[in-house]
Amino acid sequence: MxxxxxxxxxxxxxxxxxxxxxxxxxxxxxxxxxxxxxxxxxxxxxxxxxxxxxxxxxxxxxxxxxxxxxxxxxxxxxxxxxxxxxxLVEQLTVKENLLFLAKSRSVPYAQKRVDELITELNVEHLCNTLALHLNSDCKLRVSLAASILHxxxxxxxxxxxxxxxxxxxxxxxxxxxxxxxxxxxxxxxxxxxxxxxxxxxxxxxxxxxxxxxxxxxxxxxSLALTTFAIRGPDLLSLKCQFSGIKEVEQTVIFSNTLYVTGKQCDGLLSAVRMLPVRYQIEHTSSAIAASVAGLATHKVSA
Ligand SMILES: Nc1ncnc2c1ncn2[C@@H]1O[C@H](COP(=O)(O)OP(=O)(O)OP(=O)(O)O)[C@@H](O)[C@H]1O
Ligand SMILES: [Mg+2]
Incomplete structure (x- = not known):
């Protein structure tokens, strides 16, 4: 390699x-x-x-x-x-900003490079938008473009x-x-x-x-951890409940799902099994999800 x-x-x-x-x-x-x-x-x-x-x-x-x-x-x-x-300069459009940054960093063939990146990162629809009006999602794309201009x-x-x-x-x-x-x-x-x-x-x-x-x-x-994906009502209080279990390494709410990762143990398994039927539980096959949680020596919040 x-x-x-x-x-x-x-x-x-x-x-x-x-x-x-x-x-x-x-x-x-x-x-x-x-x-x-x-x-x-x-x-x-x-x-x-x-x-x-x-x-x-x-x-x-x-x-x-x-x-x-x-x-x-x-x-x-x-x-x-x-x-x-x-x-980004708020009163300039996305394209003007990228051109300005490319020129200020002496990127060769600035115009061509900016056009290339706009296509590559699918930001054509944002070209004429003032930076002022970009939401965080769009800003992320534009920031990526800006960071790879050179x-x-x-x-x-x-x-x-x-x-x-x-x-x-x-x-x-x-x-x-x-x-x-x-x-x-x-x-x-x-x-x-x-x-x-x-x-x-x-x-x-x-x-x-x-x-x-x-x-x-x-x-x-190398890590023997397990992750449960739980969907249902009031995930925030459920999150607190699971955080209180000693062997739970991470509880993260993402979108409409609470991910609980911890060491395979009776405490975690019985807590999951005791959940009322209105909760939908999935034992995720994603071992990586578990491994990352396992890195945390503290409990990460969402
Ligand atoms: N510029 C700095 N001045 C003083 N201490 C610093 C500086 N940068 C980092 N540290 C300290 O160095 C240690 C490592 O910080 P670092 O930011 O690299 O951690 P991290 O893993 O990126 O954390 P996080 O997940 O919060 O981003 C911390 O104790 C932090 O307080
Ligand atoms: Mg950091």
């Missing part, structure tokens, strides 16, 4: 607090790698180090064959970053889909799959198990340490 990023014994502290500890890992080229783990576990910091956006205190590493420590600017020029909210080899997405609809999330992930299919290496942090499910590779982190890193399927098989 070809790797586009490699880190060896990387450490990073903020004000004496260790955010990344002895991280050594490789990221496969042209794949989507998901970073998962509880809040504050170091996902953002690690992704930023990989792209030359954050300077580590010690260690070694390369991104696309370039030394991350010695030439961070060069690494940055090969990467795209959607994490900072791309600032055709980066590596793209980092830090919880990109927070606050958008399910339909927009799905369309966004389809776009990511097309981009990775075309050779782009994508690093994405997420708290959504369905998104982790779509990654090819997973990096699990807890408290600044790598818990595991490898093909998503391999990671999933």
């Amino acid at each position: 070809e790797y586009s990023i490699e880190l060896r014994d990387v450490n990073k502290s903020f004000g004496g607090r260790r955010a990344i500890m002895d991280a050594s890992l490789r990221i496969p080229a042209g794949k989507i790698t998901g970073f998962v783990g509880p809040e504050g576990s170091g996902k953002t910091t690690l992704m930023r180090i990989m792209c030359g956006l954050e300077r580590p205190d010690s260690g070694a590493g390369q991104c696309c064959g370039i030394d991350i420590f010695a030439k961070p600017e060069q690494v940055r020029s090969l990467t795209g970053d959607m994490s900072q909210n791309i600032s 055709a980066p080899k590596v793209l980092i997405l830090d919880e990109p889909t927070a606050g958008v609809t399910l339909a927009a999330r799905q369309a966004f992930w389809q776009a990511l799959e097309r981009l990775s299919g075309a050779g782009m290496t994508i690093l994405v942090s997420t708290h959504y198990s369905d998104e982790a499910e779509r990654c090819h590779h997973l990096v699990r982190m807890v408290n600044g340490r790598l818990l595991s890193c490898g093909p998503a399927q391999t990671i999933v098989h």
